[in-house]
Amino acid sequence: MKHRVVFLSGLLLLMALAFGQKSSHLYNVNSEKKIKGTIRKISTERRFRGSAPFIVLKLEEKGTRTIYQVEVSPVWFYDMNFHKGEELEVVGSFYLSDRQVPNLIAREIRFKGKVLLLRDKHGFPNWRGGRRERKGRRREKNIEEL
Secondary structure (H helix, E strand, O other): OOHHHHHEEEHHHHHHHHOOOHHHOOOOOOHHHEEEEEEEEEEEEEEOOOOOEEEEEEEOOOOOOOEEEEEEEHHHHOOOOOOOEEEEEEEEEEEOOOOOOEEEEEEEEEEEOOOEEEEEEOOOOOOOOOOHOOOOHHHHHHHOOO
């Protein structure tokens, strides 16, 4: 029994490393936070080995002026058109990077009277299954009117 637990723990660690994702970078519903702020920068970057680039926002929180790095979604899943200087509200899983930079993995984004649904209430991405899975779905399914 003890060997099974050690084996399974090792297997989970290897899987996390194989996907290039640190355990602190996984979505955690218990660390969800809501912030309102202004977009300071929009970029794309590869967040995981072998995956499509992600939209990443630098968002300055209203009031505290704290800068958060917000991971939105893979570029191909992206359904809204944001611009530097615009305001939005993000609900996401908070974590600090290795360099102590505040980060949010976005679950939903409220912007101009719409809500972009990026993950379900458990934190699973709405893009799971990849592009092929998405072809049959309508893009509007991930956007709700307020």
